Amino acid sequence: MELQINGKTYEVQADADTPLLWVIRDELGLTGTKYGCGLAQCGACSVLIDGAVVRSCVMPVDGAAGRKITTIEAIEADDIGKRVVAAWVRHQVPQCGYCQSGQVMAATALLKQKPHPTDQDIAAAMVNLCRCGTYNAIKAAVHDLAGGGADQAAAAGAAGNAPQHPAGKAAAAGALALAVLGTPGHAPARQGGEG
Ligand code: FES
Numbered sequence: 138m139e140l141q142i143n144g145k146t147y148e149v150q151a152d153a154d155t156p157l158l159w160v161i162r163d164e165l166g167l168t169g170t171k172y173g174c175g176l177a178q179c180g181a182c183s184v185l186i187d188g189a190v191v192r193s194c195v196m197p198v199d200g201a202a203g204r205k206i207t208t209i210e211a212i213e214a215d216d217i218g219k220r221v222v223a224a225w226v227r228h229q230v231p232q233c234g235y236c237q238s239g240q241v242m243a244a245t246a247l248l249k250q251k252p253h254p255t256d257q258d259i260a261a262a263m264v265n266l267c268r269c270g271t272y273n274a275i276k277a278a279v280h281d282l283a284g285g286g287a288d289q290a291a292a293a294g295a296a297g298n299a300p301q302h303p304a305g306k307a308a309a310a311g312a313l314a315l316a317v318l319g320t321p322g323h324a325p326a327r328q329g330g331e332g
């Protein structure tokens with residue numbers, strides 16, 4: 138079957154009920170999308186399909202065929218995704234970074250659907266788990282984007298209300314980059330959950 142991922146067409150060999158996550162990571166090598174629970178609970182495996190956030194660990198690959206799939210590797214090619222990544226760095230959101238691909242996808246989907254989400258909208262949409270407890274920073278970054286003011290000011294080079302320590306921002310950018318590229322310690326885990 139053919140998959141359209143990040144603007145490219147991939148011919149993949151997989152059983153129809155194989156989870157999309159396995160194909161993305163193991164067959165295509167796009168390891169920025171993470172395996173967490175495998176049960177649609179944590180959101181680490183989130184991708185966009187036709188602009189909506191989907192948990193790819195429970196999405197059969199044939200359900201994604203012919204649809205527009207976006208993974209974290211291409212999120213900055215999307216105007217909203219690019220703004221989300223910039224806000225994540227500005228607010229120094231990532232710690233270990235493992236959950237952050239999914240968090241960025243969830244925030245991008247939310248802002249595509251609702252450019253100015255309310256607190257309730259944010260609370261309802263940003264439900265991915267983070268074992269490092271970055272929830273407050275995630276909330277601040279999405280609020281920043283929802284309001285637009287601080288985000289646009291920062292984009293223009295002005296100081297926003299976010300932490301501005303250069304070392305912290307570099308660390309946040311590094312953690313996000315590691316999450317996207319994948320790290321040996323966070324190798325793909327299939328059904329067994331190892332590694
Ligand atoms: S929700 Fe898919 S890995 Fe947790």
Ligand code: FES
Binds near residue numbers: 233269270
């Ligand atoms: S699990 Fe470490 S940053 Fe979320």
